[in-house]
Amino acid sequence: MRVALVTHCYPSVEHPYIYDWTRxxxxxGVDLTxxxxxxxxxxxxxxxxxxxRVVEFANLAEPGRSLVRCGVASLRYAFRPLRPLHAxxxxxxxxxxxTALRKAFEYWPCLHRGFDVVHFNAAQIAIRxxxxxxxxxxxxxxxxxxxxxxxxxxxxDRLLREADHLHFIxxxxxxxxxxxxxxxxxxxxxxxxxxxxxxxxxPVPQGPEGSRGPYRLFTAARLTWTKGWEFALQAVAMLVxxxxxxxxxxxxxxxxxxxxxxxxxxxxxxxxxxxxxxLSPEQVRQQLWEAHVxxxxxxxxxxxxSVLQAQACGVPVVCTDAGGLPExxxxxxxxxxARRRDPWDVAAKIRxxxxxxERRREMGVAARRRVKEQFSLKDLVPLFLAMYERVCx
Amino acid sequence: xxxxEISHTVPPEVFIRRHVEAMRRYSAVDxxxxxxxxxxxxxxxxxDKPVAGELLxxxxxxxSLPAKVWNLRYALVGNSWRLxxxxxxRAVLGxxxxxxxxxxxxxxxxxxxxxxxxxxxxxxxxxxxLRGSDIQVEPVVNEGYRQGLKDALCGARxxxxxxxxxxxxxxxxxxxxxxxxxxxxxxxxEHSSERPLARxxxxxxxxxxxxxxxxxxxxxxxxxxxxxxLRRRGISCRWRVxxxxxxxxxxxxxxxxxxVEDAIELVGVRPQSWIRDTLAEADVYFHPAVxxxxxxxxxxxxxxxxxVVATRAGGMDEAISHDEDGLLVPTRDxxxxxxxxxxxxxxxxxxxxxxxxxSAKVRERFSASRHSREFFELxxxxxxxxx
Numbered sequence: 001m002r003v004a005l006v007t008h009c010y011p012s013v014e015h016p017y018i019y020d021w022t023r024x025x026x027x028x029g030v031d032l033t034x035x036x037x038x039x040x041x042x043x044x045x046x047x048x049x050x051x052x053r054v055v056e057f058a059n060l061a062e063p064g065r066s067l068v069r070c071g072v073a074s075l076r077y078a079f080r081p082l083r084p085l086h087a088x089x090x091x092x093x094x095x096x097x098x099t100a101l102r103k104a105f106e107y108w109p110c111l112h113r114g115f116d117v118v119h120f121n122a123a124q125i126a127i128r129x130x131x132x133x134x135x136x137x138x139x140x141x142x143x144x145x146x147x148x149x150x151x152x153x154x155x156x157d158r159l160l161r162e163a164d165h166l167h168f169i170x171x172x173x174x175x176x177x178x179x180x181x182x183x184x185x186x187x188x189x190x191x192x193x194x195x196x197x198x199x200x201x202x203p204v205p206q207g208p209e210g211s212r213g214p215y216r217l218f219t220a221a222r223l224t225w226t227k228g229w230e231f232a233l234q235a236v237a238m239l240v241x242x243x244x245x246x247x248x249x250x251x252x253x254x255x256x257x258x259x260x261x262x263x264x265x266x267x268x269x270x271x272x273x274x275x276x277x278x279l280s281p282e283q284v285r286q287q288l289w290e291a292h293v294x295x296x297x298x299x300x301x302x303x304x305x306s307v308l309q310a311q312a313c314g315v316p317v318v319c320t321d322a323g324g325l326p327e328x329x330x331x332x333x334x335x336x337x338a339r340r341r342d343p344w345d346v347a348a349k350i351r352x353x354x355x356x357x358e359r360r361r362e363m364g365v366a367a368r369r370r371v372k373e374q375f376s377l378k379d380l381v382p383l384f385l386a387m388y389e390r391v392c393x
Numbered sequence: 394x395x396x397x398e399i400s401h402t403v404p405p406e407v408f409i410r411r412h413v414e415a416m417r418r419y420s421a422v423d424x425x426x427x428x429x430x431x432x433x434x435x436x437x438x439x440x441d442k443p444v445a446g447e448l449l450x451x452x453x454x455x456x457s458l459p460a461k462v463w464n465l466r467y468a469l470v471g472n473s474w475r476l477x478x479x480x481x482x483r484a485v486l487g488x489x490x491x492x493x494x495x496x497x498x499x500x501x502x503x504x505x506x507x508x509x510x511x512x513x514x515x516x517x518x519x520x521x522x523l524r525g526s527d528i529q530v531e532p533v534v535n536e537g538y539r540q541g542l543k544d545a546l547c548g549a550r551x552x553x554x555x556x557x558x559x560x561x562x563x564x565x566x567x568x569x570x571x572x573x574x575x576x577x578x579x580x581x582x583e584h585s586s587e588r589p590l591a592r593x594x595x596x597x598x599x600x601x602x603x604x605x606x607x608x609x610x611x612x613x614x615x616x617x618x619x620x621x622x623l624r625r626r627g628i629s630c631r632w633r634v635x636x637x638x639x640x641x642x643x644x645x646x647x648x649x650x651x652x653v654e655d656a657i658e659l660v661g662v663r664p665q666s667w668i669r670d671t672l673a674e675a676d677v678y679f680h681p682a683v684x685x686x687x688x689x690x691x692x693x694x695x696x697x698x699x700x701v702v703a704t705r706a707g708g709m710d711e712a713i714s715h716d717e718d719g720l721l722v723p724t725r726d727x728x729x730x731x732x733x734x735x736x737x738x739x740x741x742x743x744x745x746x747x748x749x750x751x752s753a754k755v756r757e758r759f760s761a762s763r764h765s766r767e768f769f770e771l772x773x774x775x776x777x778x779x780x
Contacts, residue, residue, distance in 0.1 A: 256609065341651070
């Protein structure tokens with residue numbers, strides 16, 4: 001089966017999960033081509049064998065590199081000159097002449113073959129490049145992963161109507177889609193999954209700590225407003241005020257960095273909270289191994305992979321009830337779920353866990369077991385294959 | 394004394410326009426206001442149109458080609474100091490040389506960092522205004538900015554701080570005492586008409602107003618949660634936010650998520666006259682900011698006789714005494730915000746009392762005459778011997 005995956009950036013530091021499961025798909029024999037708008041730094045772990053083919057769209061902002069790519073593609077088309085022209089006909093009927101010309105240029109390096117399935121990795125890129133699916137000539141699958149869909153659900157009605165198949169990563173998103181008038185019947189619900197062999201509990205268990213710390217909290221997420229950083233920091237400040245000795249490490253970066261840095265200063269948390277910037281998966285795992293509790297005080301979230309990683313490492317989670325997080329963390333079993341935008345509640349839940357090492361351990365074990373059973377990368381691949389086959393049938 | 398004041402934009406922000414108008418009452422000072430660029434982004438705090446005495450600096454990033462060529466004439470007049478500079482800098486320097494200022498005043502610290510080479514090249518002193526994020530946020534995130542700020546403040550002959558809190562923060566940030574820093578409060582606009590007595594909550598919901606950019610510094614997400622909490626406490630209210638900014642999506646989402654989207658109006662940028670009318674119509678001014686120098690919008694609302702609920706961000710406690718002329722709550726504490734709003738909603742006499750006290754205080758502490766006198770002293774101080 002020939003599958004095209006269309007994504008924004010590949011490989012992406014911000015979304016390492018794409019890299020993991022594309023490699024898993026290739027290993028299981030799928031003929032996978034990744035089309036992306038930009039190629040990210042290839043600093044991910046893994047072998048050189050099971051790598052998908054990667055094709056980058058041409059880009060008017062980088063005319064030099066793009067022209068070279070277009071030239072190489074044209075050499076290929078010399079043997080089948082009608083194929084690209086045939087494919088690009090879609091643009092001529094669907095777009096204004098100027099837009100059609102620009103898109104024809106962008107898609108020129110991508111037209112040497114057809115596909116059975118065109119899978120858009122996110123709704124945001126699907127709405128930008130929906131006609132690309134028609135050009136490649138396969139069935140169109142769109143993944144809904146939250147993000148912009150959560151904030152502007154009204155922009156995505158066309159996808160809900162016209163795509164051949166929809167993929168939701170959480171029941172929460174499916175409900176949102178239903179609210180926008182999606183009637184059901186052509187979707188799959190496949191939650192994200194992670195490599196539970198890589199994200200495993202610490203080889204050396206944590207030593208016992210004093211009654212009031214030092215405790216380590218950890219979060220790995222982009223520094224954007226959706227993650228509710230200010231509420232998390234407020235909760236940490238409350239705990240510090242109550243006498244807990246806390247070190248809070250934050251991995252990630254983003255446009256809210258000034259707000260986060262200012263909040264750290266205003267709440268008197270300098271020296272306790274450390275902004276580490278982007279970390280490699282190994283470094284994230286190391287941080288998880290050292291953490292007592294994983295905290296995520298998001299206000300808008302579709303599912304969240306980093307919480308899965310923490311659970312797979314056996315770290316109990318305190319998160320909020322935003323979007324799909326309650327599906328991700330089983331409240332009271334693998335972690336505690338607090339009300340969103342309520343720092344008092346978040347602080348109380350963190351305190352619950354810090355005060356009770358036995359409960360932390362139990363939750364860690366339960367979390368690891370649940371992720372292994374339900375969100376393991378090994379089980380994800382057959383689900384995707386089944387979805388592709390169902391669409392093609 | 395001829396003073397050249399530099400702001401980011403022409404037309405400048407309203408508080409800068411008021412400052413220039415107040416300073417023009419002194420015949421001893423001749424003020425020219427120079428903007429670095431024309432105002433492109435809509436902003437509620439911008440004055441409506443440029444007026445006489447407001448010039449645009451020949452900044453080559455925004456000029457049309459003929460204007461660029463025309464401005465090069467400054468570069469052709471040969472002076473020894475001009476030859477060592479790039480062409481575009483020579484044109485800028487020529488522009489300022491022609492204005493023949495005795496003193497240059499930068500209205501924002503960021504401007505002083507970028508442009509203090511101009512007064513240095515012209516051999517004249519300069520002064521700086523410290524207002525808010527340029528001192529509270531940028532230096533914390535950006536080490537290069539902090540160094541530049543330190544150099545700029547040490548080289549300045551006088552420093553204007555909008556509040557005591559800003560002065561303390563500045564001294565903390567650059568780790569050095571600033572004896573030449575002086576706190577001069579902003580100007581409240583004059584409101585001739587007296588506000589009528591506040592009414593009890595009848596059928597009409599309580600109208601809350603905020604004027605400001607939709608920016609994380611303004612803490613509007615906390616405001617949304619406070620409104621939701623206020624509703625849960627059984628107060629029917631509407632919150633009107635005047636202004637535009639990068640956080641619109643965040644606030645809209647928060648309003649939808651908290652189920653109060655029908656209570657929150659993000660009306661965007663409106664002209665000053667519209668804002669005055671809205672202040673007259675409103676019941677309470679609500680200011681949930683997390684970072685603030687001293688809010689001009691709050692002072693304007695106080696001048697209009699509106700009771701204010703504000704956070705203790707920055708120098709807000711210098712403008713408001715709690716329970717005398719407004720209510721102060723801790724920053725980021727939406728429960729306290731909702732409690733304070735509820736108290737005011739249920740007590741119209743208190744609203745009237747706070748509003749009247751506020752407008753009396755503002756008339757005294759934030760008067761144009763006091764502001765311009767103190768600024769005049771700041772400018773004069775630059776010429777009385779070396780610091």
